Structure formats: C-alpha cells, structure tokens
Amino acid sequence: MRLSLNQIAAGIILGILPLTMLPRLPGSGEMRAMITLAAMLLMLRIPALTWVALAMAAFVWGCVAGSQLLTQTEQLAMSNLKVDARIISVNSQDPPADRALIKILRVRGERLFPPAYAWVSWKKLPSAWCGGQEWSLTLKLRPQHSRLNEGGFDSQRHAIANHQMLTGRVIRARLTQADCGLRQRMVLSAVEQQKGLRWSSILMALAFGESRELPQPVRLLLQQTGTAHLMAISGLHISLAALFGWLIARAGQLLLPSRWLHAAMPLVISWMTAAAYVWVSGANFPALRALLALSIWITLRMRGIHCDACQVWLWCVALILVSDPLSVLSTSLWLSCLAVGALLFWFRWAPLPVSMQHGGRWAPLRWLHLQAGMSLLLLPLQWGLFQGANALSLPANLWAVPLVSFITTPLVLSALCLGSLPLISRCCWWLADLSLTGVMVPLEPLQQGWMGLGKAGLIISIVGWLLVIMLRFGWWKRYPLNTLVIILLLLNGRERSDRVRWRAHMLDVGHGLAMVIESNHRAIIYDTGAGWQGGNIGKAEIMPFISWRGLRPDAIVLSHSHLDHIGGLNTLKQAWPWVPVSSSYRAAGHEPCLRGQQWQWQGLTFSVLWPKALVQRAANDDSCVIAVTDGKYRLLLTGDIEARAERALLKLDRAALQADILQVPHHGSKTSSTQQFLRAVGPRAALSSAARFSPWRLPAPKIRERYEKAGINWHDTALSGQITVAFYDDFIEVKGYRQQISVRWFHQWFGVKGVNG
Numbered sequence: 001m002r003l004s005l006n007q008i009a010a011g012i013i014l015g016i017l018p019l020t021m022l023p024r025l026p027g028s029g030e031m032r033a034m035i036t037l038a039a040m041l042l043m044l045r046i047p048a049l050t051w052v053a054l055a056m057a058a059f060v061w062g063c064v065a066g067s068q069l070l071t072q073t074e075q076l077a078m079s080n081l082k083v084d085a086r087i088i089s090v091n092s093q094d095p096p097a098d099r100a101l102i103k104i105l106r107v108r109g110e111r112l113f114p115p116a117y118a119w120v121s122w123k124k125l126p127s128a129w130c131g132g133q134e135w136s137l138t139l140k141l142r143p144q145h146s147r148l149n150e151g152g153f154d155s156q157r158h159a160i161a162n163h164q165m166l167t168g169r170v171i172r173a174r175l176t177q178a179d180c181g182l183r184q185r186m187v188l189s190a191v192e193q194q195k196g197l198r199w200s201s202i203l204m205a206l207a208f209g210e211s212r213e214l215p216q217p218v219r220l221l222l223q224q225t226g227t228a229h230l231m232a233i234s235g236l237h238i239s240l241a242a243l244f245g246w247l248i249a250r251a252g253q254l255l256l257p258s259r260w261l262h263a264a265m266p267l268v269i270s271w272m273t274a275a276a277y278v279w280v281s282g283a284n285f286p287a288l289r290a291l292l293a294l295s296i297w298i299t300l301r302m303r304g305i306h307c308d309a310c311q312v313w314l315w316c317v318a319l320i321l322v323s324d325p326l327s328v329l330s331t332s333l334w335l336s337c338l339a340v341g342a343l344l345f346w347f348r349w350a351p352l353p354v355s356m357q358h359g360g361r362w363a364p365l366r367w368l369h370l371q372a373g374m375s376l377l378l379l380p381l382q383w384g385l386f387q388g389a390n391a392l393s394l395p396a397n398l399w400a401v402p403l404v405s406f407i408t409t410p411l412v413l414s415a416l417c418l419g420s421l422p423l424i425s426r427c428c429w430w431l432a433d434l435s436l437t438g439v440m441v442p443l444e445p446l447q448q449g450w451m452g453l454g455k456a457g458l459i460i461s462i463v464g465w466l467l468v469i470m471l472r473f474g475w476w477k478r479y480p481l482n483t484l485v486i487i488l489l490l491l492n493g494r495e496r497s498d499r500v501r502w503r504a505h506m507l508d509v510g511h512g513l514a515m516v517i518e519s520n521h522r523a524i525i526y527d528t529g530a531g532w533q534g535g536n537i538g539k540a541e542i543m544p545f546i547s548w549r550g551l552r553p554d555a556i557v558l559s560h561s562h563l564d565h566i567g568g569l570n571t572l573k574q575a576w577p578w579v580p581v582s583s584s585y586r587a588a589g590h591e592p593c594l595r596g597q598q599w600q601w602q603g604l605t606f607s608v609l610w611p612k613a614l615v616q617r618a619a620n621d622d623s624c625v626i627a628v629t630d631g632k633y634r635l636l637l638t639g640d641i642e643a644r645a646e647r648a649l650l651k652l653d654r655a656a657l658q659a660d661i662l663q664v665p666h667h668g669s670k671t672s673s674t675q676q677f678l679r680a681v682g683p684r685a686a687l688s689s690a691a692r693f694s695p696w697r698l699p700a701p702k703i704r705e706r707y708e709k710a711g712i713n714w715h716d717t718a719l720s721g722q723i724t725v726a727f728y729d730d731f732i733e734v735k736g737y738r739q740q741i742s743v744r745w746f747h748q749w750f751g752v753k754g755v756n757g
Helices: 005-020 028-043 047-076 155-161 182-193 200-208 216-224 235-253 265-280 285-303 309-323 325-329 331-349 360-377 379-386 393-417 422-440 443-449 457-461 463-473 480-491 537-549 569-575 643-657 675-681 701-709 737-741
Strands: 081-090 099-107 110-121 134-143 166-177 388-390 450-452 502-506 515-519 522-526 552-558 581-583 590-592 598-601 604-610 625-629 634-637 661-663 685-688 713-716 723-727 732-736
Touching (some): 005 047, 005 309, 005 325, 028 047, 047 110, 047 309, 047 325, 110 134, 155 325, 155 331, 182 200, 182 265, 182 393, 182 422, 200 393, 200 422, 216 443, 235 265, 235 393, 265 285, 265 393, 285 331, 309 325, 309 331, 331 360, 331 379, 360 379, 360 393, 360 463, 379 388, 388 393, 388 443, 393 422, 393 443, 443 450, 522 537, 537 569, 552 569, 604 643, 643 675, 675 701, 685 723, 701 713, 713 732, 732 737
Parallel strands (some): 110 166, 522 552, 552 581, 581 590, 634 661, 685 713
Antiparallel strands (some): 081 099, 099 110, 134 166, 388 450, 502 515, 502 723, 598 604, 604 625, 625 634, 723 732
C-alpha cells in the first residue's frame, strides 16, 4: 500500500522537527545506521513501517544539512583565507558602506559548494563596494557566536537558519567585476527618490527587504503593536505581488484578441510578478519560501486539482523543509506557517454562522472575526518571539492591515515598476509614505497595551486555543466546573520553586558584567553591562531576561564607573524609574555603596566590604565588593578589583571574604585573583564574565590555571553563556546555558575552539 501525499508530508515534517531540540547531531556512523534501518523497514512493505522509514530518512537529511554547514564553518574559520566572492548587500544605502554580506564562490581558486555567506567589514576599500560586484578577497573569518541568556535573542540559531554562519574582516581586496548589479542600482535610485520622506526606512524594508535600517524605536513600536509582520517582506507581501500581477494580466486580456486568451496566462504573470518581487527583495530565505508555497498553489490551480486548504498547507511546509531542512530553525518560517495554520484552525473550529459568511453587509464582521482569530491564536507565537503580548493588537491590525495591504504595498510595487519614470515613481513613493503616516497615527497610543508575559506566558498564551476547543466540543456545558478550574490553574501558572531558596545569574554580556540576584520573584541587579552606539546590554539582555523570569527589580548596584559595567543603566532607569541605584562613585541620584553598609532583602543579607570612601570616578580598585548570604551559603561579588584592593581586603577582614561562589575579579585578568585572595575566599566555584572573541584575551590562561590548581570549579560565560547558581537547602547547583539550561546542537561552539580564538 502506497503512502498518500498527506502521510508523506507529515512524515517529512515530523522527521525534521527534532532538529529544533537535538542536544547534538548524530555522527556519520549513526546516520549510516539509521539509513540502513530505514531501507530494511522499506523492504517489509508495511505502511506504518514505511512511514517510519520516511521520517527517519527526513531526519537524516536534516542532520546531514546541519553537519555540512558546521563542517564548512570549521574549514572557513581561519586566518588569511583567499576567496572569490560576490557582494549580496551592504549595510547602508548611502555609500561608502563599511559592512557587506558576501557570497563566497571560490576558496583558493576552487569552487565552493554549497556557497557560504559571511558578513565582512573593511573601512579602507580601494573603491566603494555595492551589490553585484565581485571581489578577490583575503579574509580573516570567525564563526558566529551568540550571547546566550534566557529570554534573549539567539543569534546562533538565526545565523544557521539563514546560512550566515561567518563574520570577519577584509585584510586585502581586489575588485574583479566593478559593475553594480541591477538590484543595487534600483536600491540607489529608490534611496535618491525617497530623500526627505519620513518613513523611508519602512519603504526600503517593504521594497527591498532591507529591514536592518529600521530605527529601534520604530522596530519596537511595530513589535509591541503586533504589526511587525506588515513591514517586512513575507508571504503576505509575495501574495499581494502575485495579486498585483494577476490584476494587470486580467486587465491586459481585455485588450487582446480572443484567440490569444488563455486561462493560465494571469496565473503565469502573477507567478512571474511574485518571482520578480522576491528577486528585488534580495532573494532572502523567507521570501524564497513564500515563493515556493505560491508555486505549489499556482501549479495546483493550473492543473485543475482541487485540494483541501489543510492539505496544501501541509505539502507546502514539507516541501520547504525538504528543500532547506535548516529552515526549521527559522523564526520567520514558523511565523508564516503558524499564522496560516491558525487561520485554518479558526475558520474550521470557530466559524461565523453560514448566513454571515456571504454578502457585503457582513464584510466588516468577517474582517473582525478574522483579525480576532489571528490575535487570539497567535498569542503563543507572540510570546515565543517577544515574551509579551498586546491586548490592543486587534484594533492595531484592524486599522493597519488593510491600509498597508491595499494602499501602501501596491504603491510600493508601482514605484518599483515605474522606476524608469522618476517623476511618477517619486510620486508613488511620496503617496506610500503618506499612507504610512496614516498607519502610524493610532499605533503609538495602542503600544501602551503591551504586557511582558515572561516565562509563565506560554501557559497563558495557549488558553485561546483551549477555549476554542472547549467551545467546539461543548465541554463548558457538560463539565463547567472542571473547565473553569483548568482555565484558572493555567492563568495562575508559575514556575515551581523545587526548594530553591534563591538564585544568582551571571548573564552572558560579552566583555562586561551583569549579575541578577533572584529571590521570591524579585531581583537585585549588580552591574548593567556595556553600552555602544545605538544599543546597550540593558536593552539587549537584562530587560528580556528580567521579563522572561517574571521578576520585579528592587535595586541596581554599580561596582564602578567603567562603561562595560554601567552601559545599560540609562535604559534600565527609563524602564524602571522607581528602582534605586547604588554605586561607589559620586553621581546624581546614586546612593553610596561603602564598606560597613548592610541590609536585608528577601531573606538574604548584603554586606558591603569595599570601598572605604566614595570617589569622583571609580576605577577598578574602587569597585563595590558585596558579600551575599542566606545564613548558610555565601556569594562574593567583586566587580573589577585588582591585586591592590585584594590585599587591602585581606588586611581589613580576611574571614569576611570566605564564600562558596566567587565572581572572578576583573574578568580573569592577570592583575587580579592573587593566590592569597583565592585562599582566603576558598570558593567551590568561580564565575567569570568574559567574551569569546575578547580583544583583551580574557580570561588569562595563567589565571584560569591558578583556579584549577586550587581545586576551584571554573565557569565562564564565553563557554557557557548565562550561568545560573541555584542555592537549595542542602546543596548548590551551577548550570550553564549551553551545557544544562538549553542544550541544543546549534548552541555549541562553532569553528575555533579556543576561548579567544
């Protein structure tokens, strides 16, 4: 008995899905054994076993794709690699750009298959680079390495899903093909025509997929109103482009003789229009996946095959995963697929009455019904992507979706098609910008409905799906009390404490420091990481972590005034203006952090051991050193103190330094962690906040060796990502993000093995 297409598609999807959860990829021997077993199962000709064999084959196919990418990354992450590459896109529309995405075609003269993609930078190019050019480059590449914290953005997963596993810098460059590509010329022309327009960054995102230029406040506004999907090229926009082409073709048929008319012509033109739009958008993976799904639908229509919508959805997902198994890690894929799946579920399980499904007078109600379903059923996805939800996203989408879909996007497509007529094209861009002004008017007040749901939000977010199922099966009538109890339990869901008394989290912030002391769902933050132009650790890591854990911050303590320790302070103060700040230096609004201070908080005692006096600007040796204890276990926070401060602390009160857990002073620098200091502290474990590719080469190998010789368990964020210490009644448990909290194959170290490789 042969498997149906539905069974084949389901087998493929279920076979590749484990790639999202595997702790490691199987080795070549294990994969050969699985393929052999699958072949044996096929020979039995039993339908159920045939389906299992198909799923196993899909699983191996996905693992092969992952292994191939990682092997290629290992081979290319080296010094002075000579390559021939094509520029795909640059990070700024205004030349000269200092960063570009390249496609590596040849390595040392030999063709590379499959081609590799890398983001590279060089500020001294012999001439400005642009998309479409080809260069002979000598590169120093390194693998993508992500800061990994609960609630934070996983850039390693994102890099694998988009096949962009490498970053680096150009050492030498020689231009071999100077002409900019047609797409780049279109981009530059559009930039020129959009000068002075308020929403040019969104217009560029809609036209060319260049969303990197979106200002952070605009990005946050769209995200927190649930309208971000409208401002990036996705399946919706590819479908609109296809509809645009279909309407043009149908209008053109009115002018043609009847003998030239063919029913397939509008469908072919619509596909060609969508394909052209995908090419203009840079042929990024989300757009290509949308085009693949559209191709299936158009093929079925042209062949006259009528299928259930759920079947087409299943086939599309399976074909996408077969063509690119690593897309199973893509956020954009699941955003698109689950949005369509949610719509299918909503219209089948919670349809409007038949009398309201047709007729113009019920159109507004049908539109409200559609958007209500999307808002309710996509809550789990909203939670998973942004750790929050907006109760006002329904009116935001009711307003924004029709404007962007039927006014802004057609105007953008018209501007692209009429690019050779600058005056008309400029008018289209201006009208599109004007329409976006109308879209944005209500979004800012609606943004106030945003609520951070945190880790417990997953339980809350699935209530919508359960409500639909309960209503459909009538459980609320037959088991009203049971139904109410289940919903109340879900809404009141909290993480089990498992006897944990308190926790200390060292966040992975690269070079810098940020620690969170957690007890009873409250938090004290010790240092706020680094800041840089356009961002800081407070926004990128600390706030998402606090939201994810469902914590309320009660205080912020700054060890000293170096930027890698205070860079996120302003952002945190804007978010939590009620939180007091303590520091060892004089600053407006800061409370002092001085030796002799002691306070109680959530069953813990905080004792300040250093410094003895405030200073105007606190250097490393002025760091605020704090001992935290629950009466049984002790944690010592040391900031960036060096040998001089360590010696002073030993003289003042050697016994007060004893601790079970030590935050390694000054990121493991040679200037700190003297042997006398380590003997006095006598910790079981030491936590070091360090960056993998640190230009300061921290932690120093000599210092790490000193800890190991002293029998102290070493943990650092460069290797582990976030480090969490859980204090129980009778023991202490130390967990690293990579090793215990989220053990995934795509969280391993790629390429160079050394800490500072």
